[in-house]
Amino acid sequence: MVEEVSKEKPLTIDYTPPLKNWMEPAVEFRKGTYGYPAAPKHEKYLGLPNPGVWQPTDKDWKLPENWKETILRGIKDRLGRYRSFRLFLDICVRCGACADKCHFFIGSGDPKNMPVLRTELLRSIYRRYFTFSGRVFGKLAGARDLTEEVLKEWFYYFYQCTECRRCSVFCPYGIDTCEMTMMARELLNLLGLNINWIVEPASNSYRTGNHLGIPPHAFKSTVDFAVDEIQELTGVTVKVPINRKGAEILFIAPSADYFASPHWYTFLGYLLLFHEIGLDYTWSTYASEGGNFGLFHSADLAKRLNAKIYSEAKRLGVKWILGGECGHMWRVIHQYMDTFNGPADFLEEPISPVTGTHFENANSTKMVHLCEFTADLIKNNKLELDPSRNNKWKVTYHDSCNISRGVGLLEEPRYILRNVCSGFYEMPENTIRERTFCCGSGAGLGSDENMEMRLRGGFPRANAVKYVKEQYGVNLLTCICAIDRATLPPLLEYWVPGVDVAGVHELVGNALVVRGEKERTTNLRGEPLTGGDGEDHV
Ligand code: SF4
Ligand code: SF4
Numbered sequence: 003m004v005e006e007v008s009k010e011k012p013l014t015i016d017y018t019p020p021l022k023n024w025m026e027p028a029v030e031f032r033k034g035t036y037g038y039p040a041a042p043k044h045e046k047y048l049g050l051p052n053p054g055v056w057q058p059t060d061k062d063w064k065l066p067e068n069w070k071e072t073i074l075r076g077i078k079d080r081l082g083r084y085r086s087f088r089l090f091l092d093i094c095v096r097c098g099a100c101a102d103k104c105h106f107f108i109g110s111g112d113p114k115n116m117p118v119l120r121t122e123l124l125r126s127i128y129r130r131y132f133t134f135s136g137r138v139f140g141k142l143a144g145a146r147d148l149t150e151e152v153l154k155e156w157f158y159y160f161y162q163c164t165e166c167r168r169c170s171v172f173c174p175y176g177i178d179t180c181e182m183t184m185m186a187r188e189l190l191n192l193l194g195l196n197i198n199w200i201v202e203p204a205s206n207s208y209r210t211g212n213h214l215g216i217p218p219h220a221f222k223s224t225v226d227f228a229v230d231e232i233q234e235l236t237g238v239t240v241k242v243p244i245n246r247k248g249a250e251i252l253f254i255a256p257s258a259d260y261f262a263s264p265h266w267y268t269f270l271g272y273l274l275l276f277h278e279i280g281l282d283y284t285w286s287t288y289a290s291e292g293g294n295f296g297l298f299h300s301a302d303l304a305k306r307l308n309a310k311i312y313s314e315a316k317r318l319g320v321k322w323i324l325g326g327e328c329g330h331m332w333r334v335i336h337q338y339m340d341t342f343n344g345p346a347d348f349l350e351e352p353i354s355p356v357t358g359t360h361f362e363n364a365n366s367t368k369m370v371h372l373c374e375f376t377a378d379l380i381k382n383n384k385l386e387l388d389p390s391r392n393n394k395w396k397v398t399y400h401d402s403c404n405i406s407r408g409v410g411l412l413e414e415p416r417y418i419l420r421n422v423c424s425g426f427y428e429m430p431e432n433t434i435r436e437r438t439f440c441c442g443s444g445a446g447l448g449s450d451e452n453m454e455m456r457l458r459g460g461f462p463r464a465n466a467v468k469y470v471k472e473q474y475g476v477n478l479l480t481c482i483c484a485i486d487r488a489t490l491p492p493l494l495e496y497w498v499p500g501v502d503v504a505g506v507h508e509l510v511g512n513a514l515v516v517r518g519e520k521e522r523t524t525n526l527r528g529e530p531l532t533g534g535d536g537e538d539h540v
Contacts, residue, residue, distance in 0.1 A: 013458060017111040024119060025126065025146050027155040031058040034454030037161055037447065040201035045194060047205040048303065052194030058157065063150065069193050070148055074131055076189045081132065087185055090177045091128045094118065100169040100179070105440050106162050109458030114159050117169035117179040123155055124186050157195055160186040162455055164447055165298065166403035166440035183445075188300045196299065200446035203295040207307055212257035212291035221287050224260050232270055235528065237520030240277035242285065245318070249284035250355060252315050255326030256293045256484035264503055265487045267526040268327055271511025272372070278516045279356050279379065283324065289314035292331035293484060297338075298446040305342040308334050312343055315368075322352035323369040327505045329444065329483030332371060333408035339367050357382040373414040373482060376510060380421050386515040391522060392423035394532045395478040395502075397509070398470045399428070400463065400490065401438035402483035412436075415482055415506050422513035427474045433466035443489035456489065457496050464497035471501055478502050480509065 022028065042053035056064050066072065081088050096118060102108065106115040113119055122144070129136030129145035136145030146152070165180040190196070203213030210217050216224070225242045232240050243249060253276070259269040276283060289311045296303030315323055325331060334342075349368035352361040359378045361370045379385050399419060405411050412435050419426050433439050442459025443452075470476040479490060479501055490503045512525045524530055 013109075013454065013461075015109060015111045015458070015461075019113055024113065024122070025141060027149070027151040029151075029154050029158045031158065032454075033451075035162075035452065036158060036455070037197035037199050037449050037452050040194075040196035040198045044198070044201045044205040045196060047208065048201065050194065050196065050201070051192055054194055058154070063154070063195070065150065065153075065193055069153075072192050073127075073148060073153075073189055076192045077128060077132065080185055080188070081128075084181075084185070086178070086181055090121070090182060091125050093175050094121065094125070094177055095175070097174065099172050099174060100177075103169045103172045104163075104179075105166070105168070105442055105462045106164075106455070106459045109442070109461035110162075110455070114155075115162060117173075120159055120163060121177070121179050121182045123152070123159055124182055127152065153190070153193075153195070156186050157190055160190070161197055161447065162459075164403070164440045164442065164444040164459065166444060167407045168403070168437065168440065171407065171436050184301075187298070191300055197446055197449075199449040199452075200295050200298045203293070204299060204303055204307065207291050207293075207295065207310070210290075211286075211288050211310075213293055213295055214257050214261055216257060216261060216290070218287035218290075221260070221285075221290055225285070228260070228266075228270060228273060232273060235270075235524060235526060236274070236516060236522060238274070238277065238516050238518055240273045242273060243283065244285045245287055246284035247318050248320075249318065250282040250321050251284070252289070252311075252318055252320040252323045253283050253285055253326065254289055254292045254311055254323060254328075254331070256328040256331065257291045258293075258484040258488055259326060259505075262484075262488060264491070264508070264527075265484055265505065267508040267511070268487070268505030270526045271505065271507035271509070271514075272326060274511045274514055274516055275376065275385075275507065278514060279384065282355065284318060284320070286314045286318065288317075292325055292328035294330055294334045295446065297330050297334055301338075301342075304334055304338060308339055309343050311369075312346055315346070316348055321350040322364070323349070324352075324372060324375060325369050326372050327482040327484065327507060329402045329404035329408075329485055332411070333404035335367050335369050336409040339369075354378055356384050371409070371411055371414070373411060373418060373506065376507070377414040377417045380418060387422055387510075387513040388515055389422055389424045389513050391512045391525060391531050392509050393425075394525070394529070395423060395504075395509070396425040396427065396474055396476045397423050397478045397480055398467065398476045399426070399434070399506075400441070400467075400479055400481040400486060401434050402481055402486050403438060403440050403444060405482055406438050407436055415480075418506055418510060419480060422509045425474075427470050427476055429466040429470050433462065439463040439466065441483075441486045441489045441493065443493075444485050448485055448489045453492075457493060460489070460493040461497065463490075464493055467494060467501055468498045471498055476501065478504055480504050480506050482506050
């Protein structure tokens with residue numbers, strides 16, 4: 003329960019399996035372990051089916067009369083459209099290699115949070131209605147009837163999966179439970195069973211350009227405020243172009259970067275970097291959001307939101323796109339963009355205007371990750387950096403799931419960090435790179451009402467941070483995902499107090515020696531540059 007989430011009474015993890023057969027669904031919607039349902043006005047705004055008022059704790063979920071038919075038709079339709087769906091439902095041998103790899107199982111001890119059993123919740127329905135053995139042998143073949151209780155169980159457990167794909171790294175067959183979660187969420191949406199912390203941000207992105215609902219004039223005011231702050235901190239006046247037609251590059255970042263904390267300092271880092279290299283670029287108020295909350299809802303919604311970035315690139319007449327420190331924006335670009343809206347042939351092959359490097363990897367999407375771009379600048383000695391300005395930090399790096407497993411961007415952030423700070427320490431090997439542990443709050447699970455599950459799911463990540471804190475005195479966890487920057491601070495405050503969170507480009511902005519700057523006496527947070535305790539890289 004939410005009340006349990008206090009330092010005085012830490013969460014307990016009970017790994018005793020329940021006596022009840024897993025096939026009998028029985029979900030207890032405890033406060034603190036689920037997200038609130040979507041508000042109908044946001045569902046209507048997006049044109050989603052069956053908007054209505056209901057609560058998970060209600061007995062009657064006000065399902066449409068033909069709900070069962072709708073779900074079965076939805077499964078049939080997706081079996082026809084996605085080969086991976088049928089394949090992943092058919093080939094699991096229940097070896098259990100994935101069972102203890104999910105952070106939600108580790109943090110909750112609930113067997114239905116084992117990836118294998120999570121998928122079984124859906125697979126059992128597939129067997130019952132779409133396989134011969136299931137139709138004939140029923141429970142003996144692992145099949146069960148589709149009931150309202152099963153639906154409730156889907157809602158609970160498929161919104162206790164952050165779609166992080168850690169389990170798929172360990173599955174000998176490559177079964178991707180994240181894709182099963184995506185299918186289940188699509189099916190739930192057919193009945194209007196959505197959570198608000200997905201649908202509202204998605205609808206805001208349509209209405210105002212970004213998930214926080216910040217209108218264009220407020221975006222402009224925020225930018226002006228950042229310009230003033232940079233002036234005060236560094237003595238440098240940066241120009242921040244917005245909606246500028248004919249710029250060479252369109253820059254897209256998650257909206258939290260220009261609104262939330264500690265994201266804000268990463269935003270200042272972006273602006274300083276672009277100023278220093280004289281980048282010919284623009285922000286957009288229409289595409290003022292990199293994050294794609296549609297990905298957590300359905301392929302259709304993800305496609306619609308992704309299209310905004312490309313239609314804005316076309317309208318502004320830029321040559322290519324640069325993308326900031328965001329997680330799921332990059333997963334959509336890397337894994338789905340080409341199928342959704344690509345290839346972006348109306349744009350040009352991205353070439354760094356500073357180093358001349360051709361980003362051939364982005365030939366199809368025409369979108370380059372800022373860490374690739376900055377690492378290339380550093381490699382070509384185009385930046386003057388003073389790592390001692392980050393000496394107050396002993397730094398570790400959290401591989402965001404979407405960036406590491408979803409995109410394969412592993413080295414560039416580390417390369418940057420080793421150049422902008424003197425004390426960088428890796429967390430244990432089985433918790434980083436492809437095997438990174440999720441923050442526990444991605445894929446729409448980052449709402450306050452879901453805090454107990456977030457703290458449980460984030461426990462393995464926090465435990466690894468605790469290790470480097472105790473071993474090396476690490477006091478800063480860096481990451482390149484806006485959801486991480488929002489959700490890791492409360493997680494660390496609970497499990498590992500004394501460790502702050504920052505974006506990689508915040509440290510770039512601290513270390514960057516900008517032409518014409520005054521002597522820096524503070525970092526971008528306005529804190530004194532204490533210095534002196536940085537150590538060699540490890
Ligand atoms: S590791 Fe793969 S095959 Fe084994 S139980 Fe998990 S999903 Fe099934
Ligand atoms: S995708 Fe991540 S959250 Fe979902 S079952 Fe696998 S490990 Fe757990």
